[in-house]
Amino acid sequence: MSDDAEQIRDVVQDEALDEIPPAFTGEHPIVIRGLRNCFGDQVIHDGLDLEVNRGEIIGVVGGSGTGKSVLMRSIIGLQIPSEGSIEVLGRSITDAQDDDDIDIRSRWGVLFQGGALFSTLTVAENVEVPLKEFYPEITDALRHEIARFKVLLSGLPEEATGKFPSELSGGMRKRAGLARALALDPELLFLDEPTAGLDPIGAAAFDSLTRELQETLGLTVFLITHDLDTLYEICDRVAVLADKKVIAVGTIPELLALDHPWIQEYFNGPRGRGAQGAQDRSKAMDNQRAGKA
Amino acid sequence: MREWAEFTSEAGKDGGVKIALTGPLTVASIGVIDRQLRSIPDKVTTVDLSGIAEIDTVGAWTAWRVARDNGAEIVGADEKATRLIDAVKISEGDAAIREAREPLLRRVPEAVGAGIVTFGQGIRGIVGFLGAIVVALGSLIRHPTRFRTKAFVRQVELVGVSALGIIGLMSFLIGIVIAQQGAVQLEQFGASIYTINLTGRLSMRELGPLMTAIMVAGRSGSAFAAQLGTMKLTEEIDAMRTIGVSPMEALVVPRILAAFFMMLLLGFYASIMAIVGGAFLANFALDIPFFTFLTRIQEVVPISDLWVGLVKAPVFGLIIALAGCYQGMQVEGNAEEVGKRTTQAVVQAIFMVIVLDAFFAVFFTKVGWG
Structure with missing residues (x-):
């Protein structure tokens, strides 16, 4: 190798962080055992177990106040559980003493409900924040290019890069939040109610975007939702949160076979049947089109 | 010690060079090769991806950008690499990350003027509020x-x-x-x-x-x-x-x-x-x-x-x-x-x-x- 290349390598090594966590090779990116969360006297989770398979989109459903968001916050280390263990990408979150112990943050991306964009930075700068934080050796030129294609990848027009979050609509803010969540090509993606507050067209587009990204990038997606269409369209498995624990995990037909009143009401209520019917119809249409072609 | 993506180049057709990328081509290992490729003096005619161990969108982007800027062809891309390149190559323009600032000579009088106008409006506003x-x-x-x-x-x-x-x-x-x-x-x-x-x-x-x-x-x-x-x-x-x-x-x-x-x-x-x-x-x-x-x-x-x-x-x-x-x-x-x-x-x-x-x-x- 020439001196020039050697020099570049030294510069880069100087600027870069010393170590990055190795890629995860196990079967279950998220393993939760005996989780207990409580606020004061109020117990949110008690003895909650959940295993997420690699490469799947798992949907988490449950009534309001059953602690879906709290569960996500526990998994990503924002909420310290009272009991139980959580392992994410092979690292224990519950045993971590401080933030530095959770060195796998560069391996996951999180989309918060409102997007949670940094309001004083433009969309592109928002996407660049995690890149700067974890990979300071990347040149400005490449970082800007990455920000641009991530913004496009998340379904925003390219002009959106220079806009501030306050200039965007709610749906666009979610997409910008997704672009930031995807900034580091994470293995694990957390989505908190990604389609809430979007119009049906926007919601359907977000669903297919999630599926597309999951297939292209090989992501594991942990998705909290109330949206039955999302569950039917893109989720490989659904975890049902009730009675302070995960009462069932499985595909929707598997869940429907269970005789739990809440699950039955959830999927067989008027809205549940509507979503089911819609999916059957869209499948029928797809088949028809395939048949014609 | 971090692992970095590398490349080897050999003379190709029409006086250009053929570069072969090796190692993991991901956001974590792109630092060195990105700077090298940006300063490569010769015209690249072929980008060979058959030697890479791993690829993500950032790696795919880098390979595609080199190919695009030099009019080179990409060979040896496996199915995942092809899919990723297809996904990222929608980005072509160079949209501004943040609107450029005006030159200083213009910015200062503008700020002073805006300040005075705001002051006036503030007084009006506060009287209106009262x-x-x-x-x-x-x-x-x-x-x-x-x-x-x-x-x-x-x-x-x-x-x-x-x-x-x-x-x-x-x-x-x-x-x-x-x-x-x-x-x-x-x-x-x-x-x-x-x-x-x-x-x-x-x-x-x-x-x-x-x-x-x-x-x-x-x-x-x-x-x-x-x-x-x-x-x-x-x-x-x-x-x-x-x-x-x-x-x-x-x-x-x-x-x-x-x-x-x-x-x-x-x-x-x-x-x-x-x-x-x-x-x-x-x-x-x-x-x-x-x-x-x-x-x-x-x-x-x-x-x-x-x-x-x-x-x-x-x-x-x-x-x-x-x-x-x-x-x-x-x-x-x-x-x-x-x-x-x-x-x-x-x-x-x-x-x-x-x-x-x-x-x-x-x-x-x-x-x-x-």
Whole structure:
């Protein structure tokens, strides 16, 4: 190798962080055992177990106040559980003493409900924040290019890069939040109610975007939702949160076979049947089109 | 030690080079090769991806960018690499990450002009706001049942009662400082007994109301701006309006009235505490007994000094609350704005209080309350 290349390598090594966590090779990116969360006297989770398979989109459903968001916050280390263990990408979150112990943050991306964009930075700068934080050796030129294609990848027009979050609509803010969540090509993606507050067209587009990204990038997606269409369209498995624990995990037909009143009401209520019917119809249409072609 | 992607180049057709990338081609290992590829002098004709161990969107982008910029072809891409390249190559333009700033020569006059215009609009706005408050007060007088007694009492507690400790302590210490410094100077004329006049008149007329105003501006003026600003951001104020509750009546009027009346009481309280502080010091350092000091105060401080303080303090309170509420209601956009407006509320309030104090000083002397 020439001196020039050697020099570049030294510069880069100087600027870069010393170590990055190795890629995860196990079967279950998220393993939760005996989780207990409580606020004061109020117990949110008690003895909650959940295993997420690699490469799947798992949907988490449950009534309001059953602690879906709290569960996500526990998994990503924002909420310290009272009991139980959580392992994410092979690292224990519950045993971590401080933030530095959770060195796998560069391996996951999180989309918060409102997007949670940094309001004083433009969309592109928002996407660049995690890149700067974890990979300071990347040149400005490449970082800007990455920000641009991530913004496009998340379904925003390219002009959106220079806009501030306050200039965007709610749906666009979610997409910008997704672009930031995807900034580091994470293995694990957390989505908190990604389609809430979007119009049906926007919601359907977000669903297919999630599926597309999951297939292209090989992501594991942990998705909290109330949206039955999302569950039917893109989720490989659904975890049902009730009675302070995960009462069932499985595909929707598997869940429907269970005789739990809440699950039955959830999927067989008027809205549940509507979503089911819609999916059957869209499948029928797809088949028809395939048949014609 | 980190693992970096590398490449080897060999001469290809038409005098170009063929580069073969090796190693993991991901965001974590792109640092070295990206800089090398950007400075490669020869024209690249072929990019060979068959030797890479791993690829993600950043790796795919880098390979594709090199190919695009040189008009090269990509060979040896496996199925995943092809899919990723297809996904990222939608980005072609160079949209701005942030709008470019104007040149300095233009920016400075523009900022000055904008500042002056904003200043003018601010004055207009604050006068308009004062008018709106008067209107709201008027309608409250006609419909007294709409007055928010609970909110008013709550603000009275926050602005007045909970400030008693800090304002008392501050005034007490200031009283000590005046008495001490006054005594040192007056002793040179053998007139240390005049320390009492100095302490009494100064704290009643000036320092009591002024220091209290500064403290209340810092404590409550900022709180008003931040509270109303945050409510504006979270659309609480819009929600109120749609329900038919006037934010002026529900939020602004209780705060203004609380600040008005509490400043009246706090200003007087501060004056008294300063005199007590002066008497305390005189007792120990100047051999003037505590109660002699207080009796002398009655004789040397004219009653007009009390009226001066009692007139000034509530006006200061009004200005502080006005600045705080006005700035809070002006918040729009993001969280940064709340901070900016809060700072402005405090700065404006203190500035206006001091300007007005100067006017008051001249005015009261002219009317014979000097």
